[in-house]
Amino acid sequence: MTSQEFKSHILIKRPRYANSRIPVIEVLANKGSRRSEYSQFGPIYELYMYAFLLGLKKERRLPLPPRDLTSDFGLEIGRWKRESNLTDFLLMIIFTRNEEIGFDWNDLEDMDEAEITAVVSKIITFMEEYANGGLEYLHELLDKGQLTNSHYMFIDMYK
Template structure:
């Protein structure tokens, strides 16, 4: 598998989220209810992306519940089409070489099954950091500690606790 095939296979993956996170996703998503308590940020996957960044910043990885308690998104490659955002997000995850347990210099020498395993690890990191970020967001939301602002996630990212 060459680098283009690796990227293409990764972009076809559909990360999952816990069904228990739907209320917090609805609270900040255009897909949510019509009453607006907070600024809306578009579809679920946009909140998921923000949550992933919060999870990374807060060093909070939280495994997903069993598969029957999760739902999946559209493919990663369809997030913000024609945007470099997906590449940026993947590069952020790719910097987590210790957590991925890979050496990028050895990638081209891996067998196809090993490359598939790397892709699975990348998707798992996305899911776990997003789930950790969603939990953080949900805790603040339930305590009433969020400001309704178009800059809410930027402010949260700046103010996130340093572990």
């Protein structure tokens, strides 16, 4: 399998998020024409990408609850931000953590379909768990009234 074929296996996935994170998502993601006291992200997946980075930065890896308590985006990773390289950037970050995922690039060429499926599942779980940790962090800040409204909110938190 080539790296491009491997990437295509990842890009067709739709990561999940905990339903308990919906309140913070509704406050920070633009869901229609509703206004908010906070600067809003566009679609939910845009907020999710930043939550993933925040979860990594804060070292907050939090497993998702059972599947019946989660939702997916209805949009595959490959369709997130199609006009930018942000998805590729996120994948590059993920691949730098290959030891944590249990993936070795050198093994890719010799992997069978079941092994590829298992690795892709680990990559998606990795993304989901760090995004969940980032969303939990945001939820805590929201509950404490500590989210500061600014166009640079995530940059400020990332510092």
